Amino acid sequence: MRRLAPAALAAAILALAVYPILGTGYGTRSVLQVFMWIALAGSWNIISGLTGYVSFGHVAFFGAGAYTAGILIASVGWSWPAAALAGGGAAALLALGIGGPCLRLKGPYFAIAMLGLNEVLRALVSYFERLTGGGNGLSLPTLDATVPVYYAMGLTAAAVTLGARLIIGSRFGLRLMTIREDEVAAEAMGIPTFRHKLVAFLLSAIGPGIAGALTARDQGYIEPLSVFPLATTITMIVMTLFGGKGTVWGPVLGAVVLFVAQELVWARYPYVHPLLFGAIIVGVVLAMPRGVLGLLQTKYRLPRTI
Amino acid sequence: MNLVITPAMVGQVVISGLLSGVLYAMVALGLALIFGVMRIINVAHGPLLMLGAYTTFFLHQHLGLNPYLSVPVSMLVLFGVGVLLQRTLVFRVVDAPELSSLLLTFGISIALVNGAQLAFTSDLRAVEYLTGSWVLGPFAFSKTRVIAFVFAGGLTAAAFLFLQYTRLGKAIRATSQSREVAMVCGIDVGAIHRLTFGLASALAAAGGALIAVIVAIQPEMGQIWTFKSFLVIVLGGAGNYPGALVGGMLLGLVEQLASLFLTTQLSEVVAYVLLVLVLLVRPSGLLGGRQT
Numbered sequence: 075m076r077r078l079a080p081a082a083l084a085a086a087i088l089a090l091a092v093y094p095i096l097g098t099g100y101g102t103r104s105v106l107q108v109f110m111w112i113a114l115a116g117s118w119n120i121i122s123g124l125t126g127y128v129s130f131g132h133v134a135f136f137g138a139g140a141y142t143a144g145i146l147i148a149s150v151g152w153s154w155p156a157a158a159l160a161g162g163g164a165a166a167l168l169a170l171g172i173g174g175p176c177l178r179l180k181g182p183y184f185a186i187a188m189l190g191l192n193e194v195l196r197a198l199v200s201y202f203e204r205l206t207g208g209g210n211g212l213s214l215p216t217l218d219a220t221v222p223v224y225y226a227m228g229l230t231a232a233a234v235t236l237g238a239r240l241i242i243g244s245r246f247g248l249r250l251m252t253i254r255e256d257e258v259a260a261e262a263m264g265i266p267t268f269r270h271k272l273v274a275f276l277l278s279a280i281g282p283g284i285a286g287a288l289t290a291r292d293q294g295y296i297e298p299l300s301v302f303p304l305a306t307t308i309t310m311i312v313m314t315l316f317g318g319k320g321t322v323w324g325p326v327l328g329a330v331v332l333f334v335a336q337e338l339v340w341a342r343y344p345y346v347h348p349l350l351f352g353a354i355i356v357g358v359v360l361a362m363p364r365g366v367l368g369l370l371q372t373k374y375r376l377p378r379t380i
Numbered sequence: 381m382n383l384v385i386t387p388a389m390v391g392q393v394v395i396s397g398l399l400s401g402v403l404y405a406m407v408a409l410g411l412a413l414i415f416g417v418m419r420i421i422n423v424a425h426g427p428l429l430m431l432g433a434y435t436t437f438f439l440h441q442h443l444g445l446n447p448y449l450s451v452p453v454s455m456l457v458l459f460g461v462g463v464l465l466q467r468t469l470v471f472r473v474v475d476a477p478e479l480s481s482l483l484l485t486f487g488i489s490i491a492l493v494n495g496a497q498l499a500f501t502s503d504l505r506a507v508e509y510l511t512g513s514w515v516l517g518p519f520a521f522s523k524t525r526v527i528a529f530v531f532a533g534g535l536t537a538a539a540f541l542f543l544q545y546t547r548l549g550k551a552i553r554a555t556s557q558s559r560e561v562a563m564v565c566g567i568d569v570g571a572i573h574r575l576t577f578g579l580a581s582a583l584a585a586a587g588g589a590l591i592a593v594i595v596a597i598q599p600e601m602g603q604i605w606t607f608k609s610f611l612v613i614v615l616g617g618a619g620n621y622p623g624a625l626v627g628g629m630l631l632g633l634v635e636q637l638a639s640l641f642l643t644t645q646l647s648e649v650v651a652y653v654l655l656v657l658v659l660l661v662r663p664s665g666l667l668g669g670r671q672t
Contacts, residue, residue: 128479182478194652348494355487
């Protein structure tokens with residue numbers, strides 16, 4: 075098992091790398107979406123899965139990245155890879171600014187403050203029409219970049235997962251989990267909790283920023299409602315919960331399984347889709363709060379850094 | 381904007397702010413009760429308000445019931461819905477970490493909204509009942525808003541009297557102060573939780589019934605009320621029930637003044653900045669700590 079895992083991982087990466095050459099356009103696009111969800115869920119996991127601070131508005135960073143890249147590409151004429159990096163940087167800056175006050179809030183207050191942040195960004199984007207196009211949205215110059223964006227998004231997903239692996243295996247990750255278990259005790263043991271939370275928050279914003287920028291490039295058109303939906307935040311949370319929060323591979327597993335499930339349902343029952351999604355949320359919360367990997371960890375003594 | 385702002389205009393928005401403030405307070409009191417008693421933020425609070433509005437609409441449409449007479453009916457119906465939700469789902473997450481209760485109630489919320497879309501369609505509905513305003517000096521009072529103000533004020537006062545003087549009300553307050561001690565005193569905490577969720581849903585339903593004659597009714601009308609109600613209980617101090625009244629008035633005023641001096645689009649931004657500031661400077665709300 076221990077020897078098999080790296081080989082299986084290498085084979086999976088190889089298969090995904092050659093997929094756009096062999097696969098259909100629809101398939102490539104779907105895998106691209108899975109990459110996006112892995113990057114989003116994995117990033118949410120770093121702040122909320124490890125420190126227990128529930129970011130209920132993580133899509134704000136996705137939207138911030140999308141608009142930063144959109145404006146840089148459409149108005150300034152940057153190339154999209156540079157704009158994607160700028161999107162990640164903008165999201166990190168936003169996290170730094172908003173984390174200062176918000177990470178001092180505890181429990182549900184932090185969750186709702188993040189939820190509000192998302193609504194506020196949407197209102198601001200709609201308000202500053204000259205820059206963002208307001209409610210009419212922002213069109214990017216046409217460019218068929220699905221395949222390069224596929225690789226960029228895959229790289230982002232891989233980087234987020236690798237980052238999570240490094241963090242969870244490090245002393246930094248252990249300190250974050252100490253904050254989750256008991257923040258007062260962590261503080262008493264000499265962990266500068268605020269600084270740790272802020273760094274985790276910052277790291278967790280970069281992935282969604284880049285993913286948002288790449289999505290903006292891929293879709294060629296963004297508008298406030300499409301890049302700041304609360305449903306995106308909830309989807310990344312439920313994916314992480316399903317797979318197992320606080321684990322490395324949980325968000326990956328959750329993203330793949332739920333995306334496939336969603337595609338199947340979406341195609342068949344578009345009208346009741348939200349209803350089923352609501353039922354899935356309720357089911358995951360009630361039946362498996364620790365997720366698949368969490369269950370396996372307790373049952374089969376799997377390593378903590380899975 | 382080169383509009384001149386006259387004192388009469390400021391007076392007018394202050395009046396509108398206070399009128400809607402009491403409505404906010406009543407709806408938020410429901411959220412505050414659930415939060416106080418169970419430490420749960422009920423994201424489905426707004427969608428419950430939406431169901432109240434639809435109840436009023438259908439009673440008016442099919443039975444020709446006066447929308448103001450349907451307020452108690454809506455409240456009763458939603459009381460039942462609330463008790464049912466608590467009994468089947470919400471009680472399972474009372475002691476879970478906040479992520480579970482936030483997500484669970486969010487799941488309920490989208491299921492309710494989507495259910496309403498399927499059952500009632502997304503068409504905009506309206507209860508046409510009263511229009512026009514009463515004019516007093518330089519100020520105009522929209523009739524529907526004044527009546528909503530009176531109803532909301534009365535119901536909020538009734539809720540406070542209930543909490544203050546009846547045995548059940550005292551049991552609710554006792555449970556919100558300390559669940560263990562309440563249990564030791566022989567209070568059936570599970571029943572109190574169901575009663576609380578039912579009452580909170582009834583208050584949301586009253587809000588829905590009252591705004592049914594003011595704004596258009598559609599399945600997604602509710603979500604913004606969850607956020608506003610949360611803002612109100614933060615302003616007033618979570619767990620401090622009279623604080624909801626102060627918070628509601630304040631939110632009404634701030635929103636109206638922001639829409640006068642800035643633009644309506646930015647009033648949400650102003651409300652948000654206010655929320656974060658209050659949480660940072662006075663985390664226990666403007667009135668201070670938990671009082672009961």
